Amino acid sequence: MTQTADYYTNNPLIHKDRCLSQSPSEWVRSFSCEDLKPLIVCRGPIRKEAMDVYEEMGISHYGILLSEKDSIVYTNALAPELRQLTDPNRVHRVPDYTGASKEERVERIHQIIQIAIDNGYDSIFAGYGFMAEDEEFVAAIEKAGLKFIGPCAATQANAGKKDEAKRTALSVNVSVTPGIDNVTARTLLKKYPSRDKLLALVQAEGLACDKAVLADQKLPLEDLADQILYASYEKGIDLFSIEELCAQVQAEVAEMFKKYPQSRVRLKAIGGGGGKGQRILGAALLTVKNADDKLIQQAAADAPGLVREILNEVKANGVGDNKNVLIELNIEQTRHNEIQLLGNGQWCISLGGRDCSLQMHEQKLLEVSSTQEGLLAAIANAKTAGRKAEVKALESDLKVLQRMEEEAARFGEAVGLDSASTFECIVDRDRHYFMEVNTRIQVEHRVTELCYSLKFTNPKDKKDFFVVDSLVEAMALLAQHKERLPKPERIVRFNAAVxxxxxxxxxxxxxxxxxxxxxxxxxxxxxxxxxxxxxxxxxxxxxxxxxxxxxxxxxxxxxxxxxxxxxxxxxxxxxxxxxxxxxxxxxxxxxxxxxxxxxxxxxxxxxxxxxxxxFVVPYLTLVGMLKEEANKLDPVFAFVQMKKHYAKLITEQYADQPEQLGSALKAMSEVLDRKGTLIIRPMERLLEDPHLLSGWLSVHHKNFRIDNGKVVWLRNPLGVLNDTYEYLHMSHRPHKPAAEIIWDHDNELLQRSLRFSRALREKFGLQRDEYFKLNEILHNEEPPAGFSAAEWEQIRSSHFGYEAGLELLGMLFLVGINAKFWDLRVEDDLEITIPEHLTDPDLQARMKKILVPPPATKADEIVAVCGGMYYAQEAPGMPAFVAEGMHFEKGQPLYIIEVMKMFNKITAPFSGTIDKILIQGGDGTIVQKGQPLFKVTPDEKFVEVDPKEIERAKRERTGEYLKAVL
The missing domain is CATH 3.30.470.20 (ATP-grasp fold, B domain)
Known part of the structure; x- marks a missing residue:
């Protein structure tokens, strides 16, 4: 049943009845997709989402492609979707989705199409995997008479390949990153530098080039070279070697370094994405103001190896593959923003943006919506709070977002976008540069869905409409009804999503x-x-x-x-x-x-x-520094020492009352003993996990200050302790195991303490953040008006009794101070200051090992740092990194491990000699974390640290901390 816009605004998370055939409106019913028969050839969360959406749309004849690689290589890794789709006739198995080589990829394309034809599917959905933006795959689907639920092959050609997309962007006045998008054409011209030689090459190789193009004397040589290269791809031959390409890239990179001093350069495969097929070089030049030619050439010398890695990673190193690589200026202060696009080939609409800057190794981690409505709300809040610098920064973001949305829609129309795609940009303060278009739905598409729905209205009757809140549904509608779909109106659901x-x-x-x-x-x-x-x-x-x-x-x-x-x-x-x-x-x-x-x-x-x-790598480094500092503390020892401290205070207090000393010491000991686990358990959790500690320090940084080297609480530590249990998900929940929550007797004591503290604060008319004022009042021995001396003494005694021992929580703040945690900060203009020491590669590498210590190993072994596929050389046909009897230096590459689609080059942690290579089976062998790979003789002997010395150092450091909190 078709619903009104208000229905979706007020019920934004429910799944509506997507079965348009049930609508009373004839116009709405005409957009039903029940007769669509899609084969889902992707994996991961998008496969399950597509299954759910299709079922809600009334699509019953759908099937899924299932790679056997998961279940063969890793037992018990069968697709969990099979719990939902139990009909074996709708589950189709292939060895792998794309194959390991060009030949296997072509074979797999034909296999998938044949599966679709043989089983009555009329369309193919490839989700957000790389097959979704494979022009060859999409073209083959269309040639077979099937629909592709995604951008058509023409759009893939114009927008999907990074080089073509960049040229299209330039042609429609879209801001682009400075760089080179045709290094393969330049490589060919280096070898055949004139028009006559290029034409002779076409004749010699029998390439099928457009005669009009060949005869066009005004066509620039680089454009002619491009046309000849496309013909070579069609024929499946190479016109230059990878070595020649690498040499050209190296030369172009060197020129980029000269043109843009103190900058790095990014290399990107035209068919990469999701962090795959990208490398950055030139880090050594960042701090050199006037690099000489020798330094520039040394930095550029890394290019050939990186090009080989890139081509190997995206499987574009075969004969006849398009090996073009983009060479771009790396914008150092980069924010990664993207605009969601949807089109039907005639119209194109922008659906707001997403900030994907929080990433590591080009892999996105946290994605946040960026909408005009959300920014306007944030600007209003900042104005109300009087934060002028923040207002200015947000207004700048709003202008950039408006420009990006306008450019994105213009680009989408230029390439005839006929499905969902993403227009990706890098943002540098008030400027933005077009980076690439992902001609597929994105992993983070849900962020956009929560911000906007799409309202499709009958052009002849504005009261006749239907609303779509799923981009997967919209893609199916476009595949089935494309030109008939009117341009939708975007409806705000929420101002923000993450x-x-x-x-x-x-x-x-x-x-x-x-x-x-x-x-x-x-x-x-x-x-x-x-x-x-x-x-x-x-x-x-x-x-x-x-x-x-x-x-x-x-x-x-x-x-x-x-x-x-x-x-x-x-x-x-x-x-x-x-x-x-x-x-x-x-x-x-x-x-x-x-x-x-x-x-x-x-x-x-x-x-x-x-x-x-x-941001993320320096942040991780800072978290590692928290861990390094936390490792020096022993909270149980601290608690024992605190008890001794209180015993000393009481002994001094009752020095002239020896008959009362024993009972006072006993009472205080009992009070503190009752608090032992109440205080120590959450402290141990925070000190054990630096990620938890990072968040805790961040949300509690306004609850203390340091005066003369001492921690002064600005908020009642009882409240902080209560919030800490909630933060750690350890607050009282009767249905949970005791090991996971606060213990009953601790919770009873904490709640009684909180009630007393709250009543006392209310008695004096104080706010929660006025704890220091309450402390000043309670330190007066003279009772205030309205209290007798006996009452006042009882109140003071109860207050100090309830809060005794909570000083230990202040040690956590000291961990932050000693790790310089708050040096990484957000400024008034919303820019983030990253301290220089957090960008030091050596510190970053050391903190990585603090966060995750290397696997236990013998002094004469090198073991696998993680599980994955082992490779002995940089690329097929290249020599192995090491051989038996060879000496290696610290930092020298030893092997590559492919894990979760990424190729990780592992370097030597120390210098030594390879005595024996232990790995059997060669390239592609699966190894486990900690598995011995090489027997070695280190250049220096390792000296183990005495555990007793470690314990002594921890207690000494803990004692230093206690001086600042007691």
Whole structure:
């Protein structure tokens, strides 16, 4: 049934009845998609989402493609969607989705199309995987008479390839990043530098080029070279070698370094994306004001190796592959913004933006909506609060967003966009540059869906309309009805939305494949969890079914998404979602705690802050410094020493009353003993996990100050302790195991303490943040008006008794101070100041090891740093990095490990000699974390630290902390 716009505004998270055939409106019924028969050839959360959306649309004849790679390589990693789709005739298996080589990719394309034809499917949906923007794949689908649920092949050609997209952008006056988009054409011209030689090449190789193009004397040589290259791709031959391409890239990079001093250069494969096929070089030149030619050539010399890595990563190193690589200026202060687009080939509409700057290794982590409505609300709030610099910064963002939306829609119309795509930009303060178009739906599309719905109105009757709140649904509608769909109106649902990517990574955000999920708590209110069905319980028993996190593809496990009336709400909801999520398993590591710390860092600083793509690594380094400092403390020892401190104070207090000393000491000891676990348990949790500590320090940074080296509380530590239990999800919940929550006797004491403190504060008419005033009042021995001496003494005694021992919480603030935690800060204009020391590569590498210590190993072994596919050389045909008997230096590449679609070059942690290569099976062998790879003789012997010395140092450091809190 068609609903009004108000219905969707007031019920934004419900799934509406998408079955348009049930509408009383003939016009609406004409857009039904029940007869669409799609084959879903993607994986991950988008596959499950597509299944759900299609069923809600009344589409019953759909099927899914299932790669056998997960289940063959990693046992117990079967697609959880099979719990929902139990008809085996609608599940179609292939060895892999895209194949490992060009030949396998072509074979797989034909196999998928044949599966669709043989099983009665009329369309193919490829989600947000790389197949979704594979021009060759889409063209083959169309040639076979099938529909592609996504941009057509022509749009893929004009917008999907990064070089073509950049040229199109220039032609329609869209701002682009400075750089070179035709290095392959320049490589060809280096080899055949004249028109005559190029034409002779066409004749010699028998290339099918347009005769009119060849005869056009006005056509620039670089454009002619491009046309000849396209013909070579069609024929499947190479006109130059990879070595020649690498040499040309190296020369172009050197020129870029000269043209843009103190800058780095980014290399991007034209068919990459999601962090794949991108490398940055030139870090050594960033701090050199006037680099000489020798330094520039040294920096550019890294280009050939990186080009090979890129081509290998995107599988474009085969004969006849398009090996073009973009060479772009790397904008250092970069914010990554993108605009959601939707079109039908005639009209194109922008659906707001998303800030995806919080990323690492080009992999997005936290994605935040950026809408004009949300920015206007934020501007109004900042004006009310009198934050002028923030207002100016937000107004600048609003202008940039408006320009990006306008340019994005113009670009979409220029390329005839006929489905969903994303217009990606980099933003540098008040400027933006077009980066690329992803001709597919994005992982973070839900962020846009929560901000806007689409209202399609009958051109002949404004009261006749239907509303679409799913981009997956919109893509199906476009595939089925394309030109008939009128341009929709966007309807605001929420001003803000945010998405966290839950990935299989360790505390340093390095991939961690192979873990087993054994339990996952249910989603809470206002949480959208896209987890490809992992949380679906066994339909017969109602029990959670274990799931193996495979490493054959990417690291994503789920998307955690929520919304808010403003960004602050959305971040607070996300914090609550993560806090309420319980995820247990075997050998399981995720970035859940990282997200909790990060989200609360922004809540504690300013959710409207403007992080750049450089933020996460320095932030992680800072978290590592927290961990390094926290490792030096022993909270149990601190508690024992605190008891001795109180005993000393009481002994001094009762020095002239020896008959009362014993009972006073006993009473104080009992009071403190009752608080032991109340205080120590949350402290141990925070000191153990630096991500949790980062978030806690961020939200509590206004609750203390340091006076003369001493911690002074600005808020009652009882309230902070209570909030800490809530923050750690350890507050009292009777249905939870005792190990996960505050213990009953501790909760009883805490609640009684809070009631007393609240009553006392209200008695004196004080606010929550006026704790220091209450302390001043209570330190007066003379009773204030209205209190007898006996009453006042009882009140003071109870107050100090309830709060005794809470001083230890102040040690957490000192950890932050000693780690220089608050040096990473948000300024009034929303820019983030990153201290220089956090950008030091050596410190970053050291802190990575603090966050995740290397696997235990013998002194004469080098072991795998993580599980994945082992490769001995940089690319096929290249020599191995090391050989038996070879000496290696610290930092020298030893091997590559492919895990979750990324190629990670692992370098030597020390210098030594390879005695024996232990890995058997060669390239592509699966290795486990900690598996011995090489027997070695280190140049220097390792000296183990005495555990007793470590314990002594911890107690000494803890003693220093106690001096500042007691």
């Amino acid at each position: 998405e966290a990517r839950l990935n299989a990574t360790d505390a340093s955000l390095s991939p961690h494949a192979g873990g087993m999920i054994r339990y996952w708590s249910k989603p809470i209110q206002d949480e959208i969890r896209d987890d490809q069905g992992i949380s679906l319980v066994n339909p017969d028993t109602g029990l959670f079914m274990k799931y193996k996190v495979a490493g054959a593809y990417d690291s994503n496990i789920a998307l955690l998404i929520t919304h808010g009336e403003e960004r602050q709400n959305s971040f607070e909801y996300l914090s609550q979602i993560i806090r309420s999520t319980t995820l247990r398993g075997t050998d399981l590591a995720t970035n859940l705690e990282f997200h909790y710390g990060l989200v609360n860092w922004f809540i504690g600083n300013n959710v409207n802050a403007k992080p750049t793509t450089r």
